[in-house]
Amino acid sequence: MSTPLTLSRPGLAAGRDAQALHRAATPEFSGWLEHTRPAGGCSRPIRLTGTIAAVGRDTGRILNEQHTDELPDRTLYKACGNRRESHCRDCAWVYQGDAYQVVRCGLTGGKGVPASVSRHPVVFATLTAPSFGAVHHRHVPRHTCRSRQRCDCRPAPCRARSTAATCKHGQPEVCFARHDADDPRLGRPLCLDCYDHDHQVVWNGFSGELWRRTKQAIERHLAALCRRRGIPFVRVVTASGKVRWVPPLRVSHGKVAEMQRRAAVHFHVLLRLDGVDPDNPDALVPPPAGITVDDLEEAVHAAASKITVTTPAHPDRPQGWLVSWGKQVDVRRINSAGGELTDDKVAAYLAKYATKATEATGHCSTRLTPATIDDYADPEGDHLARLIDACWHLGRPTHTDTASGAATADDRQDTLDTEPRPYAGLRRWAHMLGFGGHFLTKARRYSVTFTVLRDTRATYRRAEDDDTTGTITVGTLTYVGSGWLSDGDALIANTAARQRRESRRIGREELAHKAWLVGAAA
Structure with a gap:
């Protein structure tokens, strides 16, 4: 043969x-x-x-x-x-352009959003996950480069210590390497057995609920501030005819999720302060004069430091897991004097990450099933294999557990997708390492929607x-x-x-150059 x-x-x-x-x-x-x-x-x-x-x-x-x-x-x-750029570069390019417009219109106006939003207080916050174990990382104490995108600064040693200690599994707890930006060891645990893979995938799975409660806390903090400063609440009549007294401001957000190299998700969030018009609650109006961008920045830090989520009981952990933000909470102002962040830069930054998923971790697959899970999950494997195994194990149907805690052999994915269990999503989103949320979300009043942009483009072509x-x-x-x-x-x-x-890109550059020449001549 x-x-x-x-x-x-x-x-x-x-x-x-x-x-x-x-x-x-x-x-x-x-x-x-x-x-x-x-x-x-x-x-x-x-x-x-x-x-x-x-x-x-x-x-x-x-x-x-x-x-x-x-x-x-x-x-x-x-x-x-x-x-996803890794799946289709051309369609991701179109999606990225739409994402750019969604984010930018919420900062500068346009496409149905009033231009007055450009004068509303706005901050750009980055919320990260806590530590689940020591990992290899790259840290530059002092940047001397002109552009962070092409940074060639010398990093500090990864995890330098005066004593060469080892963990309880015999692995070194120190690393004197100065990792390059493309070093494959970045994000990988120093000891796989010490790392809490279960907690990390649970954090990914419940991070959306943590964000929801955090935004509520930000709005409540600002509402309490209005009471203390004597800023009156607004009388609003609902569609059913009921009268409500609501805070005189609201927080509108645009949020992008980014997967870190250690496979923990973190959020980049634009938070904009809007006022409330009693005659037209859907209108975008400036916030009251007594609330400033300093108050918004303080509210973000206060909410991120105190808001936590305790997950429901699980057979492997009856007390649940504590889900909270990490210590690195970065809040910056946009278009501030001497600042590096501008409307265009932030919009381009968020749109770039809207087309990515788990590529930064080194894992990229479609939805996993009982027939394909063994190709990716391994409780004794590398970092990613253990995370996927943790998703599959924790997301098992607990009512079919045997005395040893293992699921029965007739476990089916379609059953998991319909059962109302708090951890079922971990199996469904095992290919996303537990994170099942959208990578780009926004508040209803923040900006234009993807649907409007796509319908406008289709109508124009038609x-x-x-x-x-x-x-x-x-x-x-x-x-x-x-x-x-x-x-x-x-x-x-x-x-x-x-x-x-390429032809369209050159055309846009030519038009921008002509507009600049006209402005310079004027």
Whole structure:
């Protein structure tokens, strides 16, 4: 029996190039390239089949009808829309642009948000997880570089001590290495057995509840401050006709979650102070004059230092786990005199992290199931394998525990997703190391929504296509698969999309340069 032939990487590249040349040599290549343009740069576009009808804008009659069998490749391509850069760089680029607009409009106004919000007090807070054990880290005591993104400053020793002590498992508790920024040891525990992996995944799982209570504490702190300073509460009539007296201000936030190298999530939060209009509670108005950005900064520190969450009882820990913020709570002001943080920088910073997930930790997988969990989880493995094992073990259905505490063999993922158990989410989000929240969230009144941005873009493109013909395109489509039909097709479509992106980038720079020249001349 002969062994199957496997192509080397050069062989695979040659086959891909041959497929691309074959596609480019076909007479209908130009039509195919235009047909795939909406999903040009997508790594795994969605393929749809069905009918596409042209309906008269004025009459409502079907003027033309076409089946996807008549189109190139007998299918319609649509971009996947995945936000993760590691999965689809082009769709993540679009998502990042939307995230930038969502964050920036909450700081400067625009797209339905009044420009007056730019004068509201705003702080940028970073809330981190506490320590679950000693890890390798990189610390620069004094920066002399011009840009932190290209920092080449000499770091301090990782964990220097005067005595070379060892832990109870015999592992050294010191590290004199000066780690580079790309050192794979960063974020890894000095001793895997001393590290509390269970507590860390529980913290990731309940960090959203910790943030919710923290924001409530910030608002209560400011409301109490209004009472002490004699700032009157606002009389508001609800939709049901009830009269309520509410604090004269509210805190609107935009929040991005970032996964640290040690695989603990932390939050970057923009907190903006808004006032309350008694005649229109949904309006964005400035806060009362008696509350300043100093008070907002103080409220964040006060709430982060005292708010904790005690998780429900678990068979492995009847008293639950304590979930609290770490000691490193950084609160900075935006657009302050001499400050480094500006509206654009903060918006770009948060939008960048909105397209990432667990890539910084070195782990990247889809949702885990009983059939795939053994490929990633290992109670005696490395740091990530132990975290995933902790998620799977703690998230087991406790009512099926045997005397030894193990789950029965017929444990099913779909059952876990529907059972109302406080720790069930740890299994569902084991591929995210326990964190099941959204990576970009905001308060309802903070800014424009993703839905509005996407609908506006779709309406613009539809009007651009339909206005010339006076028709509206209506599709009745069904999903048939994902991905390009060949590696050659993917190469051509992605190359064309990259060229279009570069062309748009150069165009924007030219427009910005012309605007700067006009302003300088004036």
